[in-house]
Amino acid sequence: MTTVLETEGLERRFGKLLAVDDVTVSIDSDDVTSIIGPNGAGKTTFYNLLSGRLKPTGGTVHLRAHDGTDLVEITGMEPFEINRKGLSRAFQINNIFEGLSVSDNVRIARISRNDRTLDVRSVARDDEELTAEAREVIEMVGLEEVAETKCANLSHGDKRKVEIALSLGTDPSVVLLDEPTAGMNATETEKMVDLIRDLNEQTDTTFVLTEHDMGVVLGISDRILVLDGGELIADGTPEEVMQNQQVREAYLGGEA
Numbered sequence: 223m224t225t226v227l228e229t230e231g232l233e234r235r236f237g238k239l240l241a242v243d244d245v246t247v248s249i250d251s252d253d254v255t256s257i258i259g260p261n262g263a264g265k266t267t268f269y270n271l272l273s274g275r276l277k278p279t280g281g282t283v284h285l286r287a288h289d290g291t292d293l294v295e296i297t298g299m300e301p302f303e304i305n306r307k308g309l310s311r312a313f314q315i316n317n318i319f320e321g322l323s324v325s326d327n328v329r330i331a332r333i334s335r336n337d338r339t340l341d342v343r344s345v346a347r348d349d350e351e352l353t354a355e356a357r358e359v360i361e362m363v364g365l366e367e368v369a370e371t372k373c374a375n376l377s378h379g380d381k382r383k384v385e386i387a388l389s390l391g392t393d394p395s396v397v398l399l400d401e402p403t404a405g406m407n408a409t410e411t412e413k414m415v416d417l418i419r420d421l422n423e424q425t426d427t428t429f430v431l432t433e434h435d436m437g438v439v440l441g442i443s444d445r446i447l448v449l450d451g452g453e454l455i456a457d458g459t460p461e462e463v464m465q466n467q468q469v470r471e472a473y474l475g476g477e478a
């Protein structure tokens with residue numbers, strides 16, 4: 223077991239409200255981890271604290287960088303710095319350049335990763351390397367057939383794959399996904415679940431996701447973290463979490 227991401231006593235207050243309340247977790251690199259909880263439980267705030275969009279009012283966050291052996295503290299860093307350290311958040315499609323092809327989108331993600339500038343000459347000079355790197359990422363997510371298609375013309379499912387490709391293009395140690403199957407039909411959902419599981423197993427990247435669809439959560443997760451009222455009320459395997467009485471009451475209304 224290798225810890226890739228760790229929070230200790232993480233807290234975020236908004237006035238009197240504790241949106242994230244003393245959350246301590248360590249995420250294992252072998253696991254696909256899902257974060258669930260009812261509306262307002264603190265999932266988005268937790269993600270925002272991990273990715274640097276919000277500063278915590280207490281506690282710490284540590285990350286194992288892609289090429290590093292030790293955990294480094296990322297608490298309070300700016301989002302771009304955290305991204306450079308190896309934590310990438312895949313937003314729901316809105317960071318894709320719709321007018322560009324899949325391949326060009328991934329090339330841009332690689333350029334930002336490699337500290338290359340968007341200067342045309344430097345892109346041209348690095349062209350072969352960049353193209354090979356982009357192709358590798360595109361193959362990882364299974365978008366070879368639409369590599370030269372403009373993103374605006376892709377299906378919803380393929381756009382979500384591009385979003386994952388953009389994250390992978392930055393060589394992350396951890397990718398945070400926001401509801402990766404939202405808006406997908408059953409076939410697309412199944413393919414996305416398989417893709418995330420395969421990538422988690424076959425790459426050095428660890429996937430963490432928030433998801434409302436319990437079918438997806440149970441199908442994809444090695445481990446589930448349950449937030450309620452900002453507190454971590456359960457942390458375990460799907461079986462353990464589904465058996466947890468507090469989870470049944472708080473999250474599933476005691477019906478499960």
Ligand SMILES: Nc1ncnc2c1ncn2[C@@H]1O[C@H](COP(=O)(O)OP(=O)(O)OP(=O)(O)O)[C@@H](O)[C@H]1O
Binds near residue numbers: 236239
């Ligand atoms: N910027 C903010 N200012 C004040 N309160 C906030 C802010 N952001 C979130 N909150 C509050 O913090 C709590 C947690 O919200 P958060 O969005 O993190 O929950 P969530 O689990 O992501 O919910 P959902 O599933 O509905 O997206 C809620 O009570 C919310 O109203």
